[in-house]
Amino acid sequence: MAEENIREFDVIVIGAGTVGENVADRVVRGGLTCAIVEAELVGGECSYWACIPSKALLRPGTALHTAQSVPGASDAVTKVLDPAPVLKYRDYFTNKWQDDGAVQWLVDTGIELIRGRARITGPREVQVDGKDGASYSLKAHHAVVVASGSTPLIPKIDGLRNVPYWTTRGATSVRHIPKRFIVLGGGVASVELAQAFARLGSSVSIVARGRLLSAFPEEAADLVAAGLRADGVDLHLGTDTTRVEHDPDHAFSVTLGDGTVLNSDQLLVATGRRPSLDNLGLENVGLDAEEGKPLRLTTDSSGLVEGAASDGTSGLWLYAAGDAAGSVFLTHQGKYEARATGDAIVARAKGTLHGTPKAWSALAKTADEYAIPSVVFTDPEVASVGPSLKQALQKGINASSVELPINVSGSQLHSENYQGWAQLVVDEDRKVVLGATFAGPGVAELLHGATIAIVGEVPLDRLWHAVPSFPTISEVWLRLLEKYGL
Template sequence: MSEYDVIVIGAGPVGENVADRVVRGGLTAAIVESELVGGECSYWACMPTKALLRDAAALRAARRLPGAAAAITGGLDPAAVFARRDRFASNWQDDGQVGWLDQVGISLVRGHGRITGRKTVTVTAGDGATVELTARHAVVVATGTSAIVPAIPGLADAEPWTSREAVSTSRVPDRLVIVGGGVVGMEMATAFSALGSTVTVVARDGVLPNVEPYAADHVVASLRQDGVEVLVGDGPSAVSRDGVVHVSFTDGRSLEADEILVATGRRPNSDDIGLDQVGLTPGDWLTVDDTLRVLGADGRPVDDGWLYAAGDVNHRALLTHQGKYQARAVGDVVVARATGAPVDDRPWGRHTPTADHRAVPQVIFTDPEIASVGHTVASAERAGLRVRVIEYDLAAVAGASLHADGYAGRASMLIDEEGDRIVGFTAVGPDVAELLHAATIAITAEVPLERLWHAVPAYPTVSEVWLRLLETAGL
């Protein structure tokens, strides 16, 4: 076949979910992919990174309990950690994902997809052969992002690691320099320090600048306690490699390392997908409306609205779970428009991924973990919200003290003074990820505080912090 109802460019989790919703709705779909079906998350991000981090987290948890600690006679086995990581990355083989596409009735076209006309995608295979695909209703761009390698003199020639190389390596470098203090940098500092590397983090713009400062401070203190050097406020001025990596700074300092990992942000994979054919600039983030139709420079949907973008490439929320949420919405709205069904584009409507703006949950799997959803104090101020900040020491919660000796952490919630509802939540501490979905529900459902007071947390659990936060707020 060369004609389908919907063509999806990109077979990561976002593209897969778009195509799945389309075929569930009774339409046909083809998905175009030039790399592994399953995308970044399956092979170089979510799954393998968390596999790298999990063994160390389990070991730390055991060591925080005296009886369990007495049973520990050794340290991490890097080879076993890497082997488990390999299993979660399916050994970088996509047979299982391809089989699933076939099972649910999604056509896979291997090669690089480019928009070459109205509702037309030309796919170029690795051998140069081309095939032209036509969509009856929609083309969806779900091409994701790639790591940025900044233009630091000598850096590219030094063959730096990006997240892909760091996540897929089976070698623990003796010395590792990480450039960038964001999520990738902090998680990889946690992982490689636990595996035995001497790690230096160079965070010119600060450590985890988008989370509450107290949460970032907990992570920095923990990393430093584990021997990680964290340098804030300066960045490399030059890099070279002559067997070892040499990193120079503007103030005259220098570092040597066996590997350098660059974790300074992401760029959209949109530079070679034919955006110029629809009047857009190649390499740009794709701006979308509330139902994820791509917008042109005039702020209106491109052409008659047949082009959509979902996931990281539209820059709304660069997280896999948010991309899959968008995918469900865009798949359903494409089916609705194709079949003449009503489009529910109200805020919080079925076809409108409103949570991208109000309730984006994220877990940062450092030691300690950071879990957050909704606004921080800084983002609430930028949004013009008048909020009251309530904080509580997690160490004072009975369930936390039982969870681990020496438990240290903090939680905070932001209360919208006008609506008397929670609009933001952050927690930092061991295993706080499990607190997050309760906060996500409270924010998404806009639960009034007087009703939330009746949600009684079980005792003794770390979730008791919800009661303590509400009591601190005066309820």
């Protein structure tokens, strides 16, 4: 029998991805002891299989296409990418899937790393099956934090579970570029990876039940669709996948609802994600899934999980942040939640926070619900924050919108035949910006200004005095405000 080690910490964090790291950092900064439990690589999904490697695969193609779109530069650059240096560039950003640097950061920060699989056995109690063969019983004086990330949602398609498909992990860690590549799904990961592989030489098809990027305005999604088609991506939208097969020669065949059969050398399933809460022992503290549904946690603005069993002294001990909390699956948003959660744990431990103060809750609501920034790193990019006009109206807000093509000196200089689109959503009662969407090459850097305007509730007549530099794409702000009537 493996030796059992009993250890106590102020805080135990389950999951050493970017969210777990940020929670642990905040509690250690606040003077508490902290252990973080991780079964895989320290740094998590974003660092090794999602945000970072996918952008490293995308960026060379975007840079090349930008140069090809500028007279003068276009004569000096190659017409196609060589996959080998692109994959080497990706390997650099993932540190070749070695986490020694991240582990050293934990050591330097004073966070105890326990490698293994964690399971909650009771209030403030965690059992870890260590990768070293030992079993660890951990006790938290103040808090246990679930920061276990998310896992792919796999659709129920005939034959799919019997074939060696990729999820985003397989695509972002690819060693050889397939000649033919099929992507199931029309969301952010789907369009980003489809374009990356198309520019690396694959013949790519996307199959989606609806339109592309359904969470974004259709005008913006249409520009992305045009960009994909220009790269040779074949789009099959508004159609179901009815069957998937894989033959002995390692080829995939995908049958669509209209009877069309697509063939490829590799298949990517990128149809969404769900919180990774399986086998964490949450049922041991009264958190059970509804019959036939996956478990979902409900948290307040401090990350406190509702409904967790009390240890007899306080129910304020179980927290969740990031994808595991299930609100928004975005790294930057998860890190924001992690910082707030860590600060709340420290405050409660020191007796300076009781419940969730109304002021904190209101501010967190702004960041968590009303001003969530998101970027699609395709070429063209889509950058969006806040609700669309439709979403604002559904919430009962007296809202309007103003839209126009991005056609300013900055965009004309950026690239020849620049195509872009911009929208502001306005709260007509308060005369402030509620939401903003920009679509076009290089628009991601416009987004933080929009986020600040929304979070800061800057009045439109005050915003008009924020003069955009000439000649930049930011001039579109002036054009939007002028069209609005300022």
